[in-house]
Amino acid sequence: MVGLAAAFGSGAMTNSLPELEDAKVIFITGSNTTENHPIAAKWIFRAKAKGAKIIVADPRWIQMSDLADIAVQQRLGTDVALLNGLMHIILKEGWQDQAYIDERTEGFPELAAKLEEYPPDKVAQITGIDASTLRRMAEMFAKEKPASIVYCMGITQHTTGVDNVKSLANLAMITGNVGFASAGVNPLRGQNNVQGACDMGGLPNVFSGYQPVADETANAKFSKAWGRELPNKPGLTILEMFNGIDDGKIKALYVVGENPMLSDPDLHHVESSLKKVELLIVQDIFPTQTARMAHVVLPGACFAEKEGTFSNTERRVLLVRQAIPPVGESRPDWEIIRDLSTRFGYPMNYQSPEEIFEEIKSLTPSYAGMSYARLADKGLQWPCPTPEHPGTVFLHKDRFTRGKGAFSVIPYKPPAEVIDADYPMWLSTGRTFVHYHTGTMTRVSPSLHQEQAEGYVEINPADARTMKIKDGERIKVSSRRGEIQIKAKLSPKVDRGVVFIPFHFAETAANMLTNPAFDPAAKIPELKVCAVKVEKLAA
Amino acid sequence: MDFRTVPTICSYCGCGCGMLLEVLDGTVISTLPMKTHPVSQGSLCIKGWNIHEFINSDQRLKHPLVRKNGQQVQATWDEALDAAAQGLRRIVDQHGPDAVAILASAKVTNEENFLLNKFSRAAIGTNNIDHCARL
Numbered sequence: 001m002v003g004l005a006a007a008f009g010s011g012a013m014t015n016s017l018p019e020l021e022d023a024k025v026i027f028i029t030g031s032n033t034t035e036n037h038p039i040a041a042k043w044i045f046r047a048k049a050k051g052a053k054i055i056v057a058d059p060r061w062i063q064m065s066d067l068a069d070i071a072v073q074q075r076l077g078t079d080v081a082l083l084n085g086l087m088h089i090i091l092k093e094g095w096q097d098q099a100y101i102d103e104r105t106e107g108f109p110e111l112a113a114k115l116e117e118y119p120p121d122k123v124a125q126i127t128g129i130d131a132s133t134l135r136r137m138a139e140m141f142a143k144e145k146p147a148s149i150v151y152c153m154g155i156t157q158h159t160t161g162v163d164n165v166k167s168l169a170n171l172a173m174i175t176g177n178v179g180f181a182s183a184g185v186n187p188l189r190g191q192n193n194v195q196g197a198c199d200m201g202g203l204p205n206v207f208s209g210y211q212p213v214a215d216e217t218a219n220a221k222f223s224k225a226w227g228r229e230l231p232n233k234p235g236l237t238i239l240e241m242f243n244g245i246d247d248g249k250i251k252a253l254y255v256v257g258e259n260p261m262l263s264d265p266d267l268h269h270v271e272s273s274l275k276k277v278e279l280l281i282v283q284d285i286f287p288t289q290t291a292r293m294a295h296v297v298l299p300g301a302c303f304a305e306k307e308g309t310f311s312n313t314e315r316r317v318l319l320v321r322q323a324i325p326p327v328g329e330s331r332p333d334w335e336i337i338r339d340l341s342t343r344f345g346y347p348m349n350y351q352s353p354e355e356i357f358e359e360i361k362s363l364t365p366s367y368a369g370m371s372y373a374r375l376a377d378k379g380l381q382w383p384c385p386t387p388e389h390p391g392t393v394f395l396h397k398d399r400f401t402r403g404k405g406a407f408s409v410i411p412y413k414p415p416a417e418v419i420d421a422d423y424p425m426w427l428s429t430g431r432t433f434v435h436y437h438t439g440t441m442t443r444v445s446p447s448l449h450q451e452q453a454e455g456y457v458e459i460n461p462a463d464a465r466t467m468k469i470k471d472g473e474r475i476k477v478s479s480r481r482g483e484i485q486i487k488a489k490l491s492p493k494v495d496r497g498v499v500f501i502p503f504h505f506a507e508t509a510a511n512m513l514t515n516p517a518f519d520p521a522a523k524i525p526e527l528k529v530c531a532v533k534v535e536k537l538a539a
Numbered sequence: 540m541d542f543r544t545v546p547t548i549c550s551y552c553g554c555g556c557g558m559l560l561e562v563l564d565g566t567v568i569s570t571l572p573m574k575t576h577p578v579s580q581g582s583l584c585i586k587g588w589n590i591h592e593f594i595n596s597d598q599r600l601k602h603p604l605v606r607k608n609g610q611q612v613q614a615t616w617d618e619a620l621d622a623a624a625q626g627l628r629r630i631v632d633q634h635g636p637d638a639v640a641i642l643a644s645a646k647v648t649n650e651e652n653f654l655l656n657k658f659s660r661a662a663i664g665t666n667n668i669d670h671c672a673r674l
């Protein structure tokens with residue numbers, strides 16, 4: 001979010017999923033698309049069938065790598081070096097779109113100067129990708145249009161996450177690929193309504209529609225609508241909240257539909273913080289690890305038991321309809337929040353989600369032209385400012401949201417934790433095609449459970465041989481923060497010296513091991529890279 | 540026998556695929572893809588096809604719980620909402636609104652996230668609201 005917002009003025013996916021079909025080039029990085037976003041992958045397959053060139057850069061050999069025209073496995077955490085290296089080659093060869101750069105962007109001379117420092121030989125050394133492959137990648141990406149970039153958490157979950165995203169934005173802009181159909185920079189959102197949670201102001205610094213709390217006009221507008229003077233100083237991010245609990249500043253935590261006990265980096269820290277907080281209120285559909293620690297548990301209704309809207313990864317607002325009544329005594333989350341607020345002393349009287357949506361429209365310009373009636377058909381993509389507006393398929397046409405596209409000068413920084421003699425292997429984490437996030441929803445599903453019942457660590461067969469580890473054997477993986485025992489799965493998907501653990505499984509939680517050092521701007525934890533030791537269990 | 544098909548949206552990933560839930564006598568018995576949806580056009584992945592299984596899971600939370608003497612015990616909605624509201628009230632009165640933090644959700648609807656944002660900023664009076672999607 002932060003990286004793209006700085007470059008373009010909006011943090012959302014610039015283009016739409018169906019547009020991928022007509023891209024000439026698709027560069028996929030840090031997204032295991034076939035497993036995590038299977039239906040997005042379908043549009044990439046269609047593009048391939050129509051002759052598009054596919055480039056994949058991922059530390060693991062993923063399914064998409066098999067399909068790619070060029071697939072590389074850069075060393076973990078070296079994305080900025082790789083992207084700077086590609087841009088270096090593009091400029092040296094004169095493959096950039098100079099007219100676009102001159103007309104639509106600012107900050108190019110500074111970027112060009114910095115890129116001088118990333119010649120192919122040096123980049124090859126950092127990334128482990130040889131110079132001739134780098135040249136082929138640069139040529140393939142730059143020489144045909146439209147070229148689309150697709151990325152996911154593999155790019156953002158690093159201490160350099162914002163740098164990685166800004167570098168992707170740089171690459172898209174020097175080749176003139178933002179503001180056109182089938183082009184752009186496209187973050188695939190992991191959970192179904194991440195986009196909506198952000199759009200609706202589930203962030204410490206903005207109201208709905210990304211209107212800053214510190215902006216005088218915006219703050220006055222919301223204060224008037226809600227009949228109270230609203231605070232104008234941005235609040236705490238999630239990791240700052242947990243630190244705040246440790247410092248005794250945060251006394252109460254109200255968690256809705258989240259399981260930080262499994263999704264957060266450094267589980268021990270989260271657990272000790274949750275134990276310390278005076279009042280923990282958890283609202284969820286399942287008794288998650290977090291819910292079990294709560295003082296008050298409020299059972300919510302699931303998506304099939306209520307009405308409302310979700311905003312998908314391409315900014316499309318979609319209508320969710322009620323199929324059955326809430327199970328047991330559970331209640332729709334909007335009713336719970338409404339009633340809690342009233343009892344707390346700030347009365348809310350909404351009778352339906354649609355009534356709430358009308359308020360959203362009145363305060364959020366990008367949603368202003370929508371209505372449940374208009375959404376019923378195929379949904380609408382924001383911005384949709386008026387009732388006649390057809391919605392926006394791709395952003396930044398003719399002009400960036402912020403005016404000119406901003407290049408950023410990004411130097412390569414190695415990951416926060418690097419391997420050493422005590423912890424000699426890289427650990428990377430992620431999800432698999434069967435399960436979803438912390439597994440609370442998918443692991444109770446018999447069909448999905450059967451596909452994949454327990455956690456495992458992927459290790460390269462050559463490394464396993466050296467350590468005399470057999471496929472299926474339980475082994476120990478430890479880091480500076482903790483250790484877990486887990487089944488080994490020999491797999492050539494991971495490079496030598498790297499292990500991979502999916503994070504869905506509480507009993508073998510990868511996040512016991514990961515590193516909470518976080519990106520200074522986006523405050524995204526380094527979940528993707530840390531240093532670990534792998535050992536056989538004592539006999 | 541009451542049989543209905545309800546068009547809705549998959550709640551797993553950000554693709555937002557369209558699906559039809561098949562409902563028999565108040566229970567979702569199966570899931571079908573929706574042909575007219577602009578993104579999924581009649582496809583679903585393995586998670587989508589099986590989504591009715593989690594709706595019906597017997598592990599779902601069915602009652603409010605309140606902790607008493609270190610144990611979570613079943614409570615009425617009145618008890619649970621009062622415990623939550625009075626607890627928050629006491630903390631805000633003693634330590635100020637910024638002693639409260641709220642985690643919004645990438646799982647619940649836009650309307651619910653909007654209300655949480657309003658609850659945090661207008662009712663409690665704090666901007667300490669974030670969500671787990673940074674993760």
Ligand code: SF4
Pocket residue numbers: 037038039040549550551552553554555556579582583584585586587588
């Ligand atoms: S069906 Fe699969 S790809 Fe589509 S939204 Fe659900 S989880 Fe995502």
